[in-house]
Amino acid sequence: MTQQRIYNFNAGPAALPLQVLQEIQTSFLNFDNSGMSITEISHRSSYFDDVINDAVARAKRLLNLDDRFHVLFIQGGASLQFAMVPMNFLSSDDTADYIDTGTWSTKAITEAKIQNKNYTVVASSEENNFSYIPKNIQFSENAKYVHLTSNNTIKGTQFHEFPDTKGIPIVCDMSSDIFSRSLDMEKFGLIYAGAQKNLGPSGTCMVIIRQDMLDMANENLPSMLKYSTYSSKNSMYNTPPCFGIYTIDLVLKWIEEEMGGLEKIEEYNRQKAALLYDFMGSTSFYNATAQEDSRSLMNVTFRLPTEAQEKLFVAKAMENGFGGLKGHRSVGGCRASIYNAATMESIDNLIKFMETFAEENK
C-alpha cells in the first residue's frame, strides 16, 4: 500500500517518517514479543517503562539536556499549556511578559487573561498582519517568564534567534519546530510542544521544564494541572497516552539514528526550505507571505495572483498526489508544511508540479 501514499504537506496532524509508521504496523499485534498490542500493555509494566525511559533519554541526548531538565508527557495539547503556564507560575503579585506573533501566542495571552493574571504584551507584529517576528524587545524587570511561540504555523513565521531576556526564563510553545534544529537551552525555563507536527500523533504534549521553574510553581492546584505531579511520577501519575509516547520514542530514534541528530536535520530542513523559497522567489506567480528575515523553515505560506488560482492549485495538487496545501481557513492562500518527516523528494516533486501549474495557469 505504500505506493498509494501521497506527499503530505499537512500542517498538523502531519506526515510521519514512513519507517516509523511501518514499525508500528509490523508490531501492532505483538509489541516487543509481549503477545499484546502497544495499545494493550500496562503502563505499569517493564515493557512500557522501557518505552517512556527511552523517549526521555533520547530527548535529553538530542537537546543536550543536563540533569536540571525534566522531560514530561502531558495530555491536552499546547492549548492546555496556555492555561497551565500562568496557573503554575503567576501568583497574584506576579507578572509575565508575552510576545504576540499571532494565533497561538494570542490564545496563550487569552488564557492568562481568563485567569485574571498580570501580564504585559511587550511586542506584537499585529499591525502588519503578524508577517514578521518582532526584534529589539524591552522586557519587564519583574517578569517571572517571557512567553513566545517559536514558529507560527498559520502566518509562516519563525524565530531564527531567540531574544536576550537578561536572564528571565523563556517559556516557549515549540509545537511546530521542536527537534527541527539545535537549541541553546540556557535561555529556556520551559518548552512545550504538541506532538502532532514534528513528534508523533495528536494527544500528547511534550513538556521540558527546568528545575528552578518547578521549584517556583504553585503546588495548590488540581493534581493533573501542576507540573510536579508529572515530574515526580515520570509522567505516570495516571495512565499516560501510551501509544503517543511510543510513537514519539520511535520518531526520536529515527532523528537520532537515521537522520544523524539535530544539527544534521537542521541542515536538511534548511535545504528543503531554501529550495522552496528560492523557487518561489524566481517566479512572480508564487509569493511568500512572511517577511524574508522571519520566514519559517517549517510552514511555507504563499499566495498566487488570484484566489481562484489558489483554489485550482490546491485541487490540482491533490489530483497529482500532493495533499494539505490549502492555507489555514483564517488567512486563506496556500501553505506547504515541511516538518522533519517531509522528504527532499517530496519538495523536488512539489516544485516540479508548481512549475508546470504556473506555466499552464499564468
Add this chain to the structure above:
Amino acid sequence: MTQQRIYNFNAGPAALPLQVLQEIQTSFLNFDNSGMSITEISHRSSYFDDVINDAVARAKRLLNLDDRFHVLFIQGGASLQFAMVPMNFLSSDDTADYIDTGTWSTKAITEAKIQNKNYTVVASSEENNFSYIPKNIQFSENAKYVHLTSNNTIKGTQFHEFPDTKGIPIVCDMSSDIFSRSLDMEKFGLIYAGAQKNLGPSGTCMVIIRQDMLDMANENLPSMLKYSTYSSKNSMYNTPPCFGIYTIDLVLKWIEEEMGGLEKIEEYNRQKAALLYDFMGSTSFYNATAQEDSRSLMNVTFRLPTEAQEKLFVAKAMENGFGGLKGHRSVGGCRASIYNAATMESIDNLIKFMETFAEENK
C-alpha cells in the same frame, strides 16, 4: 503473529478486540484511501469528521441517548475529570454528595477538596476495606450532583443498581464498565470514562453530558477545562486525540455490529463472570475478595491461601500465556480483568489452568 498473542487479563490498558486491532494494522499506512496514516490526517478534514461523527452516533445509538445528551472526547483521563467536575459545577455556595467505594472515588473526593469545594461523603465502605457497595444512602437535599464510581477495578466491586437520588443528577466515573451493559440514562447528568478498559487506547476520555448540566456549568474557566468548549466545537476546539477517537469508533462498531449491542454484550459479560466466580466458589483454593452482592463483572479479584502461592500463580500463568493476573500493588492478591474484549475462550482456558494449578499446589 496472532498465534503468539497471550490471553490478556490486564486491568487497563487492557485487551482490545482482535478484529479492531487487525483493522487498524491493515489500514495503518493508508487510512480510507487517503494516502495517509490515521495518525497523519488533519482533524479538520472530512476523513476525520466522518470518524468522530460516527463514534458519537454509535455511542448515542448504543446507549439510546436522546438529543439532550452530548458525547465529548477530552484528554487527561478520568483523573482530569475528578477536577473538572467540581470546577464546572460547584460555585462557592454549592455542595455535592460523594459515595466513597475506594481508590478512584477517594481520588475524586480529594480533587474537590483541593479546590476548597463543599461536599459531603454520604456513604463509604472503607470500614470493610471497600469490599462492598453501600446501600440505602441518604442524600443531601441541596446537592448539585451525586458522584460515584460505577465499578472499582482494584477492589473488584460494582454497582449493580444505581441509587435513587430523588432527581439529583448522578455524575458517574464509568471508566471500567462503560458499554459493558445497558443503562437507564435518566439518572445520569454526566458520565465519564477513560478509554483504556472497554473503549480503546489510553489518552482519550469519553464524557457524556446532559444539556441541563451544561447549562449550569461555570463559564469563567480556562478554555480546556470547561465542558462547553468541547460541546460547542464537537470536541475539536484544539487538535483532539485522533488515533484514540478512531479506535473508539472501531470498538463501538464492533460492539454494535459483531456483538449485537449492549443487551447482548451484557449477557455475554454475565456468563463470563459467572463461570469464573462459580468455579472459584466450587474450590476452597480461590477466594473472591468482594462481597457476593457487590462483585464486579469486569474485575474478578481473588486470593489464594498464601502470598507465596499467589506469586507462583501469577508467574506460572504468565508462562502458560495468561497475562495481567497480578492484583493491584495497593491490595495484593490476584485479579482477572474481563472487559468486553475478553473472550469466553480466554475464560475457559483460564479456568482450566486454575484447576490444574490448584491441583498441583494445594
